[in-house]
Amino acid sequence: MEAHILVVDDDVAIRELIREYLTENDFQVSVAETGADMDRVLGVEIVDLVILDLKLPDEDGLAIARRLRESLDLPIIILTGRKEEADRIMGLELGADDYVTKPFSNRELLARVRAVLRRTEGKRASRRGETVRAYRFAGWELNTGTRKLKGPENKNVELTNSEYALLVAFLRAPQRILTRDQLLESSRLHDDIYDRSIDVQILRLRRKIEESPNQPTLIRTERGAGYYLNSTVETV
Numbered sequence: 001m002e003a004h005i006l007v008v009d010d011d012v013a014i015r016e017l018i019r020e021y022l023t024e025n026d027f028q029v030s031v032a033e034t035g036a037d038m039d040r041v042l043g044v045e046i047v048d049l050v051i052l053d054l055k056l057p058d059e060d061g062l063a064i065a066r067r068l069r070e071s072l073d074l075p076i077i078i079l080t081g082r083k084e085e086a087d088r089i090m091g092l093e094l095g096a097d098d099y100v101t102k103p104f105s106n107r108e109l110l111a112r113v114r115a116v117l118r119r120t121e122g123k124r125a126s127r128r129g130e131t132v133r134a135y136r137f138a139g140w141e142l143n144t145g146t147r148k149l150k151g152p153e154n155k156n157v158e159l160t161n162s163e164y165a166l167l168v169a170f171l172r173a174p175q176r177i178l179t180r181d182q183l184l185e186s187s188r189l190h191d192d193i194y195d196r197s198i199d200v201q202i203l204r205l206r207r208k209i210e211e212s213p214n215q216p217t218l219i220r221t222e223r224g225a226g227y228y229l230n231s232t233v234e235t236v
Contacts, residue, residue, distance in 0.1 A: 002026055002027060002028050003027055003028070003048040003049060003117050004027070004028040004029075004030065004045065004046060004047050004048050004049075005022055005027050005028070005029050005030070005047070005048065005049050005050075005051060005113065006029075006030050006031070006032060006038065006041055006042070006045075006047045006049070006050045006051070007019060007022075007029060007030070007031045007032070007050075007051045008031075008032045008033075008034075008035070008037075008038045008050060008051065008052045008053060008056070008061075008064070009031075009033070009051075009052075009053040009056075009079065010033050010034065010053065010055070010056055010057050011053070012033075014053075014079075014102070015031045015033070016031075017106070018031075018051065018106075018109065019031055021106045021109075021110065022110065022113070025110055027113075030045060030047070033056075033057075034056055034057055034058040034059070035056055035058050035059035035064050036058055036059075038050070038064070040173075040176075040178065040179070040182055041182070042072070043172065043173035043176055043178075044169050044172050044173050044178065044182060047074060048074075048075070048117065049074065049075045049076070049077065049113060049116060049117060049120075050068060050074050050075070050076050050077070051076075051077045051079050051109075051113070052064060052065060052068075052076055052077070052078055052079060052096075053078075053079050053080055054078060054079075054080040054091065055080060055081070061078070061080065061091075062090055062091060062094060065078065065091060065094045065095060065096055066094045066095070068095075069094060069095035075097045075116050075117070075119075075120045076095065076096045076097055077096065077097060077098045077099070077100060077109075077112060077113065077116060078091040078096045078098070078099045078100070079100050079102065079104070079109075080099075080101065080102065081101070081102040097116045097119070097120070098112050098115070098116055100112060133145060133235075133236055134235070134236045135168075135171040135233055135234070135235055136233070136234040136235075136236065137171065137174070137218075137229070137231045137232065137233045137234070138218055138231040139151065139152040140152070140209060142164075142167060142168070142171065144168070147159065147164050149164075149167070149208075149209075151209070157208050157209070159205075159208070160204075162201055163201065163204060163205050163208070166183060166198075166201050166202065166205055167205060167209075169182075169183055170219065170227075170228075170229035171229065171233050173228075173229070174228075174229045174231060174232060174233040175228060175229065175230065175231070175232070176228055176229075177222045177225050177226045177227070177228045178226050178227055178228060179225065179226040180198045180199075180226060182226070183198050183202075183226070183227065184198055202219060202227060205219065206218075206219055217230060218230055218231055
């Protein structure tokens with residue numbers, strides 16, 4: 001299974017450069033501009049390694065490295081324009097697995113990514129091995145093995161591939177607002193050209209799980225922000 005790399009950097013040119021190069025080398029790549037964006041991606045995706053810039057607009061990169069290590073134990077490569085030895089040492093002491101200073105060579109970054117993934121292969125396999133067999137929410141149960149959705153009174157509901165992927169995205173991040181871009185990425189609806197297409201998918205899903213699709217209580221709209229699942233979720 002290809003490794004999933006999350007690039008967190010507020011410089012769009014660097015983000016896209018890394019995304020393009022790593023994608024060409026058979027990695028799955030997501031990007032985030034801020035610490036908050038990073039949290040939203042981690043809420044809906046399984047990530048194997050984070051490439052983290054220390055200088056972000058909303059949160060200190062060293063603080064992010066600390067909480068990533070404490071909460072998720074993810075491999076981290078720090079990427080920054082800072083050359084001070086103290087920052088480099090502090091990042092490594094906080095648990096970063098490697099440190100690359102801008103400007104950098106794409107080939108060097110790729111080599112370091114591969115080296116860190118090799119060293120942490122055991123942890124990666126363990127994280128991905130912690131699979132969810134089923135999600136339970138608001139009287140519904142979604143079996144991830146059969147992709148069958150069973151509702152109250154054992155009612156079986158058929159889901160299309162896109163509806164299933166969209167529902168899983170919500171179930172992985174209950175009660176958290178997800179933007180259309182996040183839902184498009186997490187549910188792999190990349191064949192849809194327009195942003196509004198996600199609204200059509202959500203309408204179809206609402207028709208299958210809501211008592212009143214025109215007045216939804218489960219998949220709620222947060223005006224100007226996105227959508228969220230208004231339910232607690234149990235995994236088994």
